[in-house]
Amino acid sequence: MKTFFNAIVAATILTLSAASISAQEKVNPKYVDLCQIDSITYAGITRQYALYQPKDENGNIKKNLPLVIWNHGGGEYNVPIRRTLLANRGVVAWPEEGFECVVLMIQVANENYSYMASQDEEKMKLIDRNNALQAEIIRRLIERGDVDESRVYVTGASSGGGATMRFVMQFPELVKAAIPCCPMDPIVLITKNTVDDYATICNKLEQSFRGTVWTWSEAKQDMVRKPLNTQAFLDVPLYFVHAINDLTVSVNTSKAYFEVMERMGDTNNKITLWSDEEMIADGIAVDKVKWLTHFSWEKLLKHHEPGSPMHWLFEQ
Secondary structure, eight states: OHHHHHHHHHHHHHHHHHHHHHHHHTOOHHHHHTSEEEEEEETTEEEEEEEEOOBOTTSOBOOSEEEEEEEOOGGGTTSOHHHHHHHSSTTTHHHHTTOOOEEEEEOOOSOOOOTTGGGOHHHHHHHHHHHHHHHHHHHHHHHTTSEEEEEEEEEEETHHHHHHHHHHHHOTTTOSEEEEESOOOSSSOOTTOSSSOHHHHHHHHHHHHTSEEEEEETTTTEEEEEEOOHHHHHHSOBEEEEETTOSSSOTHHHHHHHHHHHHTTOOSOEEEEEOHHHHHHTTOOTTTOGGGGGOHHHHHTTOOSTTSHHHHHHHO
16 A cells, blocks of 8 residues: 555656746747547557648648657646647657657556556556557557658656566667666666665676567567567667766666676667756756756757757757
C-alpha cells in the first residue's frame, strides 16, 4: 500500500509540476490541434497515439520526412492524451523550432512503472510491449512513404527517457539516434539502489546490455525473449542530458549508461550534465522549488542552436 501511495504521489507531483512548467513554456495549441489522434491495437494492447505530419500548400501530407518519437513522462501515464500533449513541449517543440519532421507520441495507458521496474519482469515486459506497438506504427509510416527510414529519432524524458533506452535496446535497427533525457532506470536498479555500489551497478548494466529483451512474436501472439543485438545497440548515437542535482532520477543513471557503453567500445555517445545555475538561467527555478531539478527536458526543448542536443539529433 505504501509503495502504491508513493507512486501516486510521485505521479501527481510530476503532473502538477508539468502543468506549472507549461505556463512558463506556453505550449502552442496550434501544433497540438494539428496532431491526428488515433488508436492502434498491436502486441496484445490498444494505445492511443498523436501524430503530427507537415502538409504542403495544397493540404497534402509531405512525404519521406524525418520522424521524432517523443516518449512522455510518468506524470502523464494513464491520462487523456490531449492533457499529455499540453503538459509540456515534447511534441510541439520540434515543428515549433523549425524542424520539418513527423512527430509521434503514443499515450501510455498503464500506470507509471515507477522506480522498481527492473525488479519486476512483468513491468519490464509491459514497457517493451508498449515499445513493440510503437515500433509497429513506425514501420507503417515508413511503408507508406511518410517517413524516411534513415532518419528515425527517439527522445523522451524521465520514465520516457527510460522507455527510450529500452526502445533502442529492442529496435536498434530502426533508430538513427536518440536523446534519453533524465532517463529512469528500467534496466537495472540505480536511483533507489541502497545495496549495490556504483561499480556493481555498472557491471550489472553491462550484463544487461549483453543480455536479452522482450519482443512481440506474431507466430506465438505473445511477448518472447530475444537476444539483444549488442553491437547494433552500441552503434546508435545517444545524447544523454540530465541535471546534476536531479532529485527525482539520480544523475547516476545517465552517467552509468554513458560510461558503461563507452567502456564497451561505444564512441558515438555524448553527455551533458546541467548545473543548478544553468537550469536557473533558462527559467527553471530550482533555487526556489527543489523538485524542478528534474525538469531538464524543459531546458532540452528550449535550445535548437548549433551544438544543442536538438540540433545534434538532426545531424545524425
